[in-house]
Amino acid sequence: MSIDQIFDDPYTAPRFASAALITIDVQRDFLSEAPYGVAGTTEALPRIREVVSAFRTAQRPVVHIVRLYDVGGGNAEPSRRRLLESGVDLAAPGTPGSQLAEGMAPAGAAELDVDLLKSGRPQELGPHEFVLFKPRWGAFYRTGLDELLRARGVDTLVFAGCNLPNCPRASVIEACERDYRVVLVPDAVSRATEVGLAEISGLGVHLVPAAELIGHLPGRAPTP
DSSP states (O other): OOHHHHHTOTTTOOOGGGEEEEEEOOBGGGSTTSTTOOTTHHHHHHHHHHHHHHHHHTTOOEEEEEOOOOTTSTTSOHHHHHHHHTTOOSSOTTSGGGSBOTTSSOTTOOOOOHHHHHTTOOEEEETTEEEEEOSSSSTTTTSSHHHHHHTTTOOEEEEEESOTTTHHHHHHHHHHHTTOEEEEEEEEETTOOHHHHHHHHTTTOEEOOHHHHHHHSTTOOOOO
16 A cells, blocks of 8 residues: 555544654663663664654654653563562663663753652653653553643654564554554664564554655655
8 A cells, every 4th residue: 555545544544733753662771782672772763863853843742651660660560570679770760771862852851750750740841742651561551641642632643662562562552542543653663573563554553664754744845
């Protein structure tokens, strides 16, 4: 199916004038070279930054979704508790590894406000740009993401970030369940395999590479 055919679908076609970008777990502890990092995340980072920058230029909302694991793993999902109980600090609140990867936050933005985020409230980093803490895989699970987006008239979500099989996939499914129009940027997400992308596409999610996506944002000329 061509990109023009995709954008003609009346039920799932992205509406970039009312879109928001959601980045998932793009934190220092999850970069490829970190001890418990995710392969391919550092390699995807340049594309992720490009998409973030384009959304800022278009003055469309950007929401960075982050993990903050308490020391000892008391607030972690069961599959990671044993690792964290062993003494490993992973995206621990207040540590350098919990911060957004270099170049993700706008210039001059404050570091993550742990108390604010763990209370469930969004932290504003700049105009139209926020951070939210999620306690499990999905970005909507026990968070205020849906309310934040609906209040800004968002009906289309663009996803990029870390580890497609886990948190991005869960977040995409949650977005589909809430009837958002959904785009995944395949070259701006780590661990994106051919099979995984095909499965995501089967949910009605549109796979749009970074360069092409940027061309469709408000104020941008479409890429030839």
